[in-house]
Amino acid sequence: MTKINMTVNGRAVSAEAEDRTLLVEFLRSGLNLTGTHVGCDTSQCGACLVHVNGEAVKSCTMLAAEAEGAEVTTIEGMANADGSLSTIQAAFQEHHGLQCGFCTPGMVMSAAALLKDNPKPSEAEVRDYLEGNICRCTGYHNIVKAIMAASGQLDAIAAE
Amino acid sequence: MYNFELVKPKTIDEAVAALADEEAQALSGGQTLLPTMKQRLAAPDRLVSLANIAELQGVSATGGVVTIGAAATHATVAEKAASAYPALAALAGHIGDPAVRNRGTIGGSVANNDPSACYPAAVLGSGATIVTNAREIAADDFFEGMFSTALDEGEIITAVKFPVPEAANYRKFIQPASRFALVGVFVARFADGVRVAVTGASNDGVFRWSEAEKALSGDFSAAALEGLSVASDDMISDIHGTAEYRAHLVKVLTARAVKAAG
Numbered sequence: 001m002t003k004i005n006m007t008v009n010g011r012a013v014s015a016e017a018e019d020r021t022l023l024v025e026f027l028r029s030g031l032n033l034t035g036t037h038v039g040c041d042t043s044q045c046g047a048c049l050v051h052v053n054g055e056a057v058k059s060c061t062m063l064a065a066e067a068e069g070a071e072v073t074t075i076e077g078m079a080n081a082d083g084s085l086s087t088i089q090a091a092f093q094e095h096h097g098l099q100c101g102f103c104t105p106g107m108v109m110s111a112a113a114l115l116k117d118n119p120k121p122s123e124a125e126v127r128d129y130l131e132g133n134i135c136r137c138t139g140y141h142n143i144v145k146a147i148m149a150a151s152g153q154l155d156a157i158a159a160e
Numbered sequence: 161m162y163n164f165e166l167v168k169p170k171t172i173d174e175a176v177a178a179l180a181d182e183e184a185q186a187l188s189g190g191q192t193l194l195p196t197m198k199q200r201l202a203a204p205d206r207l208v209s210l211a212n213i214a215e216l217q218g219v220s221a222t223g224g225v226v227t228i229g230a231a232a233t234h235a236t237v238a239e240k241a242a243s244a245y246p247a248l249a250a251l252a253g254h255i256g257d258p259a260v261r262n263r264g265t266i267g268g269s270v271a272n273n274d275p276s277a278c279y280p281a282a283v284l285g286s287g288a289t290i291v292t293n294a295r296e297i298a299a300d301d302f303f304e305g306m307f308s309t310a311l312d313e314g315e316i317i318t319a320v321k322f323p324v325p326e327a328a329n330y331r332k333f334i335q336p337a338s339r340f341a342l343v344g345v346f347v348a349r350f351a352d353g354v355r356v357a358v359t360g361a362s363n364d365g366v367f368r369w370s371e372a373e374k375a376l377s378g379d380f381s382a383a384a385l386e387g388l389s390v391a392s393d394d395m396i397s398d399i400h401g402t403a404e405y406r407a408h409l410v411k412v413l414t415a416r417a418v419k420a421a422g
Contacts, residue, residue, distance in 0.1 A: 019166040043195055046259065055262040061194050062263060065166050066211060132257025
């Protein structure tokens with residue numbers, strides 16, 4: 001067991017973990033932050049997507065010890081300070097960008113990573129960026145719509 | 161995944177020392193290795209992370225050569241090599257998905273030599289040089305077959321040096337589930353000739369299509385490929401595509417890459 005330290009959603013955390021502990025296991029079992037989901041556990045689906053030092057990563061395919069000293073943001077850190085939904089989260093709710101909701105934490109984190117680098121993406125860029133996030137309910141349409149809305153571009157797909 | 165000891169050296173020398181143990185395995189971005197270990201297809205006693213070694217980072221371009229540190233992620237190459245070697249940057253920017261590109265590295269991909277990976281096509285197609293802690297290896301001598309390379313046990317790739325061609329392009333036909341290349345073709349035109357490297361197609365991993373290189377060196381146009389064909393004997397055949405289909409795709413994608421390279 002090794003003591004692992006990192007900052008998660010702005011809070012310094014520290015916990016013992018085996019070297020083989022995945023970041024997603026550390027978040028879910030070690031810190032009880034169960035908003036980050038394990039879908040496929042094979043790096044395909046993106047339900048486990050979190051930000052490590054501002055970059056989107058699949059937390060099922062990174063060791064917790066590799067995030068030593070890092071700034072990690074999970075879905076639990078996405079809401080506004082007053083507890084209200086962030087712009088992206090509110091857009092997912094407004095535009096019905098989820099059905100079962102299992103993929104949603106990863107979708108929101110992926111959308112946030114995209115909009116940080118590219119605040120006004122085209123619809124094609126949104127779809128391309130979501131390559132590594134799989135949703136089996138929605139057909140992606142309303143997810144894309146929500147992200148376009150969150151970027152202030154609902155007009156761009158208003159004809160749908 | 162079985163447990164292991166993770167070590168995080170700060171220098172290449174420390175990493176080489178940590179890898180001297182027979183049961184040790186280098187860990188770069190882990191986008192292939194960690195899933196492989198979860199399936200218990202690999203179970204090293206010790207993982208040696210290469211992520212904290214400053215010497216393995218960075219992208220630089222001087223004198224017509226782009227040098228990529230082995231631990232540079234695909235996202236880094238897509239961004240930092242975009243002006244010096246656009247075809248290479250474009251290839252890096254379409255590997256896997258954004259989150260995978262933020263972790264996966266060029267050194268890891270090249271060392272793994274997955275027969276469907278994109279990078280081996282760029283390395284072989286560019287006639288790049290693989291730099292290790294011990295020596296420099298020409299791409300033509302490096303790739304020795306599916307998941308097999310000229311690397312010795314414990315040898316670490318430190319950088320890959322790409323001579324920048326006059327024109328180049330990579331075309332990939334993706335396997336729709338995995339997003340790996342069902343077939344990918346990298347075409348590079350240099351002053352002294354054209355190189356064509358094919359990934360995804362062969363049971364022996366990445367290879368050069370020499371007939372196409374000869375034809376394109378005389379006439380760099382898709383028309384120069386007419387009449388050529390690729391033997392399907394050694395091609396991969398699976399539920400995603402037959403050997404004949406892959407052989408056909410090699411020619412189609414080569415023509416598309418030539419057209420796109422201009």
